[in-house]
Amino acid sequence: MLALQGAFRAHRLVIEGLGAPVREVRTAAALDDVDALIIPGGESTTMSQLLDSSGLRAPLAARLADGMAVLGTCAGAILLASDIRDGREDQASFQSIDVTVRRNAYGRQLASFEADLEVADGAELPAAIHAVFIRAPRIERVGADVRVLAALGSEPVAVASGRAWATTFHPELSDDTRFHRAWLETVAGGAPMLG
Numbered sequence: 001m002l003a004l005q006g007a008f009r010a011h012r013l014v015i016e017g018l019g020a021p022v023r024e025v026r027t028a029a030a031l032d033d034v035d036a037l038i039i040p041g042g043e044s045t046t047m048s049q050l051l052d053s054s055g056l057r058a059p060l061a062a063r064l065a066d067g068m069a070v071l072g073t074c075a076g077a078i079l080l081a082s083d084i085r086d087g088r089e090d091q092a093s094f095q096s097i098d099v100t101v102r103r104n105a106y107g108r109q110l111a112s113f114e115a116d117l118e119v120a121d122g123a124e125l126p127a128a129i130h131a132v133f134i135r136a137p138r139i140e141r142v143g144a145d146v147r148v149l150a151a152l153g154s155e156p157v158a159v160a161s162g163r164a165w166a167t168t169f170h171p172e173l174s175d176d177t178r179f180h181r182a183w184l185e186t187v188a189g190g191a192p193m194l195g
C-alpha cells in the first residue's frame with residue numbers, strides 16, 4: 001500500500017480481510033519488501049510531490065517498468081496514466097497505462113456519485129459492481145494495448161495493461177470485496193506481500 005497520502009487505510013482493511021499481508025510503503029526500503037502495490041485515491045498533485053520528497057519516485061518507476069502488479073484507484077489511476085489533462089504543471093505520472101485521464105472531470109454537481117457499472121465480457125471481474133466516485137478523473141483515451149474492464153455508459157472506468165490495473169472509482173469504499181479479490185487473484189498472484 002503506497003501510504004504517502006490518501007485513502008490507503010480502507011484498502012488495507014479490504015486486503016487484510018482477504019487474507020493477504022499488507023505493508024505500508026513510505027520509503028524505498030519498504031518498497032523493496034513488497035510484491036505488489038496499491039496506489040490509493042487522495043490528491044494526485046500532493047502524492048506526486050510526496051513521491052519526490054520521499055525519494056520513492058525513481059525506485060517505484062523502476063518496479064513498475066519491471067512489471068510489478070499494481071492497482072491505482074482514482075488519484076492512483078492518475079499517477080499510473082500516460083497523459084494527464086487538467087493536472088498541475090509540476091505533476092508527473094508513471095506512464096504505466098497508456099490512457100489519457102482528465103482530473104476532476106465530473107465537475108461540481110457530480111463531484112461524488114455512485115453508479116452500477118457494466119463489466120466487459122471476459123473481464124476478470126464480478127458481473128455486478130456498484131461503484132463510488134469521488135472527484136473522479138475521466139479516462140478520455142484508451143491506448144491499443146489497454147483493456148477496458150468496466151465502463152459507466154460509454155466511458156471506461158476500470159482498465160488493465162499487463163499487471164497494472166486502474167479504476168477511476170473507489171472499490172475500497174463499497175462493502176464488496178470482490179474487486180480486490182479479482183485483482184489479487186488475476187495480477188497479484190493470490191496472497192503476496194502487498195504494499
Ligand code: GLN
Nearest residue numbers: 041042043044074075135
Ligand atoms: N481529484 C483527485 C486528484 O486529482 C482525485 C480524487 C480521488 O482520488 N478521490 O488527485
